[in-house]
Amino acid sequence: AQKVTQAQTEISVVEKEDVTLDCVYETRDTTYYLFWYKQPPSGELVFLIRRNSFDEQNEISGRYSWNFQKSTSSFNFTITASQVVDSAVYFCALRGNSGGSNYKLTFGKGTLLTVNP
Amino acid sequence: GAGVSQSPRYKVTKRGQDVALRCDPISGHVSLYWYRQALGQGPEFLTYFNYEAQQDKSGLPNDRFSAERPEGSISTLTIQRTEQRDSAMYRCASMGGYNEQFFGPGTRLTVL
Numbered sequence: 001a002q003k004v005t006q007a008q009t010e011i012s013v014v015e016k017e018d019v020t021l022d023c024v025y026e027t028r029d030t031t032y033y034l035f036w037y038k039q040p041p042s043g044e045l046v047f048l049i050r051r052n053s054f055d056e057q058n059e060i061s062g063r064y065s066w067n068f069q070k071s072t073s074s075f076n077f078t079i080t081a082s083q084v085v086d087s088a089v090y091f092c093a094l095r096g097n098s099g100g101s102n103y104k105l106t107f108g109k110g111t112l113l114t115v116n117p
Numbered sequence: 118g119a120g121v122s123q124s125p126r127y128k129v130t131k132r133g134q135d136v137a138l139r140c141d142p143i144s145g146h147v148s149l150y151w152y153r154q155a156l157g158q159g160p161e162f163l164t165y166f167n168y169e170a171q172q173d174k175s176g177l178p179n180d181r182f183s184a185e186r187p188e189g190s191i192s193t194l195t196i197q198r199t200e201q202r203d204s205a206m207y208r209c210a211s212m213g214g215y216n217e218q219f220f221g222p223g224t225r226l227t228v229l
Contacts, residue, residue, distance in 0.1 A: 044220065045210075047219055091159050104176070
């Protein structure tokens with residue numbers, strides 16, 4: 001069975017602070033994909049990143065960075081110098097690569113990030 | 118269009134009525150997915166299609182829910198005899214060649 005845990009329900013920071021959103025996953029698949037999505041107050045789900053399980057290289061995109069640690073089954077997301085526009089619910093998701101898990105996404109419950117001016 | 122579109126964006130209905138939710142995927146995307154998202158939760162898988170074939174409907178809650186994609190493009194999710202517990206955001210996603218699912222804006226269903 002696939003499982004994604006986002007232990008932080010809500011995080012509140014002041015603008016320009018760095019913030020890290022945690023994601024821990026469980027899967028029996030040897031190959032899998034991890035994702036982060038952003039859900040702003042307007043409600044849409046915006047794709048941010050996909051990471052393959054065989055590629056443990058960390059990634060940076062502007063103020064966003066992702067730390068994939070296979071040894072601890074974690075895929076954490078850091079926003080550097082946060083801005084008010086970063087306020088949203090962030091979801092981590094997992095897609096397996098075998099049997100009944102090789103197409104659907106399993107989402108965590110999300111972390112509500114509030115960035116205050 | 119450039120992205121996944123869904124209609125209607127909001128639907129309010131009375132208990133017992135049938136509703137049909139539409140999804141228009143990104144052009145050329147073979148796979149189409151339906152998810153349901155309750156308030157304060159992440160989306161949960163309902164069903165998915167490759168072309169016109171429904172590959173898995175194990176996530177549909179009961180037999181009041183059905184989905185189709187007759188020509189391999191637009192899909193319709195139908196809920197018969199709606200109940201208040203069906204109230205949620207219904208999201209559609211389509212997937213291209215890089216295992217990335219792109220979501221539409223969702224349909225917010227409220228059953229009174």
